Amino acid sequence: MLELFRANRRECSAAVVLALLLGAYLYTHPRGASTYVLTIWANQCLILALAAMAQFFVVLVRGIDLSVGAIMALTNTFASYVLGGTALGIAAGSVAVIALGTLCGLVNGLIVVYGRIQPIIVTLATGSIFVGIALLLRPTPGGSINYDFADAMTLDVAGIPTAVLIGVALVVVFWLPLRRTGLGRAMYAIGSSEQAAFQSGIAVNRVRLCAFALGGTFAGLAGSYFSHVTTTGDAGIAPNFTLNSIAAVVLGGVALRGGVGTLIGALIGACILKTISSLMFFSGLPPLAQPFIEGMVLAGAIAIGSLGLLRVSDRLLVFSR
Amino acid sequence: MAAFLRSSRFDALFPFLMTAAMIVASAAFYPDILSANYLLQQLQIASFLGVIALGATLVILLGHIDLSVPWTLGGAAIVCTALAGTGHPILSAIAIPAALLFGALVGVINGFGVAVFRIPSMVWTLAVNSILLGVAVLNTGGFNPRGEASSLMSALATGSLLGVPAGFLLWMGLLAVLLWLLRRGGFGAYLSAVGCNEKATYLSGVNTSRVVFGAFMLAGMCSALGGVLLAGYANQAYQSMGDPYLLPTIAAVVIGGTSILGGRGTLIGTVGGVLFITLLSSILSVMQIGEAWRNIVFGTIIISMLLVQTLKSKGTPA
Numbered sequence: 280m281l282e283l284f285r286a287n288r289r290e291c292s293a294a295v296v297l298a299l300l301l302g303a304y305l306y307t308h309p310r311g312a313s314t315y316v317l318t319i320w321a322n323q324c325l326i327l328a329l330a331a332m333a334q335f336f337v338v339l340v341r342g343i344d345l346s347v348g349a350i351m352a353l354t355n356t357f358a359s360y361v362l363g364g365t366a367l368g369i370a371a372g373s374v375a376v377i378a379l380g381t382l383c384g385l386v387n388g389l390i391v392v393y394g395r396i397q398p399i400i401v402t403l404a405t406g407s408i409f410v411g412i413a414l415l416l417r418p419t420p421g422g423s424i425n426y427d428f429a430d431a432m433t434l435d436v437a438g439i440p441t442a443v444l445i446g447v448a449l450v451v452v453f454w455l456p457l458r459r460t461g462l463g464r465a466m467y468a469i470g471s472s473e474q475a476a477f478q479s480g481i482a483v484n485r486v487r488l489c490a491f492a493l494g495g496t497f498a499g500l501a502g503s504y505f506s507h508v509t510t511t512g513d514a515g516i517a518p519n520f521t522l523n524s525i526a527a528v529v530l531g532g533v534a535l536r537g538g539v540g541t542l543i544g545a546l547i548g549a550c551i552l553k554t555i556s557s558l559m560f561f562s563g564l565p566p567l568a569q570p571f572i573e574g575m576v577l578a579g580a581i582a583i584g585s586l587g588l589l590r591v592s593d594r595l596l597v598f599s600r
Numbered sequence: 601m602a603a604f605l606r607s608s609r610f611d612a613l614f615p616f617l618m619t620a621a622m623i624v625a626s627a628a629f630y631p632d633i634l635s636a637n638y639l640l641q642q643l644q645i646a647s648f649l650g651v652i653a654l655g656a657t658l659v660i661l662l663g664h665i666d667l668s669v670p671w672t673l674g675g676a677a678i679v680c681t682a683l684a685g686t687g688h689p690i691l692s693a694i695a696i697p698a699a700l701l702f703g704a705l706v707g708v709i710n711g712f713g714v715a716v717f718r719i720p721s722m723v724w725t726l727a728v729n730s731i732l733l734g735v736a737v738l739n740t741g742g743f744n745p746r747g748e749a750s751s752l753m754s755a756l757a758t759g760s761l762l763g764v765p766a767g768f769l770l771w772m773g774l775l776a777v778l779l780w781l782l783r784r785g786g787f788g789a790y791l792s793a794v795g796c797n798e799k800a801t802y803l804s805g806v807n808t809s810r811v812v813f814g815a816f817m818l819a820g821m822c823s824a825l826g827g828v829l830l831a832g833y834a835n836q837a838y839q840s841m842g843d844p845y846l847l848p849t850i851a852a853v854v855i856g857g858t859s860i861l862g863g864r865g866t867l868i869g870t871v872g873g874v875l876f877i878t879l880l881s882s883i884l885s886v887m888q889i890g891e892a893w894r895n896i897v898f899g900t901i902i903i904s905m906l907l908v909q910t911l912k913s914k915g916t917p918a
Binding site: 343345390394395396397399400401403404405406407408410411412414415418518522525526529535536567568569570571572573574575577578581582 | 665667713717719720722723724726727728729730731732733734735737738741843847850851854859860861890891892893894895896897898899900902903906907910
């Protein structure tokens with residue numbers, strides 16, 4: 280048991296921080312700890328968490344995805360057309376939305392892997408394209424989602440917010456098994472050392488493509504969940520989510536140099552980030568000071584992660600971090 | 601010939617060639633584009649992005665990235681318009697130096713996180729950006745900041761000397777200063793060396809932290825200068841005035857042949873990248889293409905240019 284904690288100490292410490300923040304949030308919230316408050320909180324968290332998971336898969340293989348927000352905008356506007364009808368139509372529409380996200384991720388991956396261009400600049404450019412298409416679909420925010428379906432996704436089941444159930448299901452049904460497959464291990468191997476992975480016979484190109492496509496899938500999930508929460512399509516949501524997804528994975532203990540971190544960490548990081556801003560809202564601080572304190576907390580949280588430097592005895596080890 | 605095509609000198613030349621090709625191609629449909637007036641106006645508009653991108657090139661050469669550009673720019677604009685807006689002669693006179701000092705200060709904070717705490721620059725500068733945003737909101741109360749541009753700022757941004765836009769002259773002047781700074785005392789060589797291999801550079805006796813601090817400070821000052829010019833152009837500072845400059849800056853640097861991983865690139869190439877991007881977005885608006893299609897064309901052209909660049913250097917590591 281202790282071994283398990285030690286192996287996942289980044290996730291564990293992040294989880295402790297999240298628990299404290301959530302406790303403070305529920306304590307300061309005027310309506311106290313109720314299913315209603317928790318549901319609102321969980322919905323906001325899950326949107327960013329899905330975006331952070333999208334970022335996680337790409338970061339894991341030493342990439343960075345600046346198009347996460349753009350894919351969300353595209354899938355969100357697309358969802359506002361296809362998620363309005365009958366039960367069968369909604370089911371087909373949901374599949375189509377997620378497939379669209381995957382396709383976007385796949386395009387990123389193809390250009391990165393076969394065009395041999397750095398991910399940061401590829402996704403910057405494709406992001407611009409995705410936002411353009413989203414603007415074609417919805418020049419102004421609008422459209423609608425079937426209310427019953429949106430309610431089912433964003434309310435609660437027997438007192439537990441649906442968003443929490445979705446998050447847990449993703450981890451238990453998808454991530455924990457995936458991590459043990461060849462694909463999961465190969466992604467970690469590529470993130471640690473692409474050359475070593477290649478020399479041990481891993482199909483590096485194919486695995487990186489998979490990672491980018493998975494990133495797209497999760498960005499598509501994030502976009503479609505965003506439409507359940509807002510019940511409209513809006514092409515202007517991209518910039519915020521991209522940058523926050525990067526901050527979230529770092530807070531969750533995922534290393535931007537690749538090969539380190541877990542999907543659970545990304546999820547916790549996103550929840551921390553979202554809880555901080557919700558906490559600020561009810562904290563009684565002057566509203567004008569809130570963005571400043573939010574920024575300071577973010578910087579502080581990131582800086583704490585590097586405190587391990589103080590223990591480094593060999594100056595040269597610093598450079599390998 | 602093939603060797604020349606792969607050299608970094610050609611990488612720097614490439615965006616200029618593409619810019620020329622774009623002018624010729626679009627002039628076939630819109631002959632007005634060849635008018636001196638239009639082209640000079642483009643140079644003036646390009647100088648805002650150009651000044652910022654020169655600073656960004658230094659940081660990217662290091663293998664880092666500066667995402668605090670938007671609010672370094674916005675903060676500097678607020679500082680100098682607030683000082684100039686008082687109408688006090690001394691305060692107006694120190695408006696521009698104060699803005700540059702602000703930029704340098706932000707650079708020091710950026711450098712501190714990256715060089716001392718060794719936090720990935722991508723997240724640290726992002727956090728610094730949100731802190732600066734917070735300070736600006738706290739300071740202005742969420743409204744558009746008061747103040748106005750001094751006559752010197754307006755002259756720099758909109759004036760011209762012998763028909764050449766002053767902003768363009770300032771941009772070229774800054775280029776000359778930075779080129780001189782990079783050649784002198786090995787700072788330029790150290791920049792690329794840290795970008796290639798920081799450990800090896802440190803082991804050869806270079807104070808790598810100082811190089812990182814220097815690059816981030818210069819980049820901060822360049823962003824601040826961009827803010828001064830932009831405030832002079834608009835005769836005010838406004839919230840989120842820097843946001844549209846972040847991504848085009850990175851795109852301009854990369855199109856200019858600088859490797860985003862650091863270690864290889866030129867300032868001249870960045871100038872070409874800025875001209876290319878400015879002209880591209882200008883021509884797209886001349887063609888009266890909607891925002892949606894402009895985004896799509898913009899992204900597609902950047903990817904195709906980079907594909908051409910990588911394909912021609914096939915065989916050498918990207």
